[in-house]
Amino acid sequence: MQKYLWVFSGKKPCVYFKAERDNGTGAVTYFLMYEIGTFDVDIPIGVSLKLGETWYNLKKTNTDYSDTIVVTSALTQEILPKIGENQNITISYTNRRETINYQLTASQTSSFQTNLSKLIRVIESEPKLNINKR
Numbered sequence: 001m002q003k004y005l006w007v008f009s010g011k012k013p014c015v016y017f018k019a020e021r022d023n024g025t026g027a028v029t030y031f032l033m034y035e036i037g038t039f040d041v042d043i044p045i046g047v048s049l050k051l052g053e054t055w056y057n058l059k060k061t062n063t064d065y066s067d068t069i070v071v072t073s074a075l076t077q078e079i080l081p082k083i084g085e086n087q088n089i090t091i092s093y094t095n096r097r098e099t100i101n102y103q104l105t106a107s108q109t110s111s112f113q114t115n116l117s118k119l120i121r122v123i124e125s126e127p128k129l130n131i132n133k134r
Contacts, residue, residue, distance in 0.1 A: 046071065047091065055092075
């Protein structure tokens with residue numbers, strides 16, 4: 001429903017968050033979107049987060065192949081608060097050939113955490129849609 005873009009050094013890859021609300025149950029699912037700047041010929045395996053000293057393998061829910069590749073990974077309710085608590089965050093992307101790790105700087109970590117908390121506030125404040133049939 002809502003996205004906040006976050007980019008590494010003004011170039012690709014970029015990482016952003018997305019949230020979806022199930023209007024029937026009210027359940028919210030959060031995603032980490034990892035967009036690759038050039039078309040990667042190797043098949044994407046997934047994205048992981050290192051929060052503090054612990055690695056979390058994120059469940060890949062979708063891979064979109066268009067002019068760039070976007071790997072969508074679900075963020076569990078266990079991981080969400082840990083993102084805000086840790087000052088040491090690493091994002092890891094793996095394809096069949098290699099694994100690339102991005103250690104976030106202090107300002108990148110702050111931006112990463114701020115964007116997620118903004119998204120959580122926005123999606124949680126949205127009322128449930130009422131659908132009226134005529």
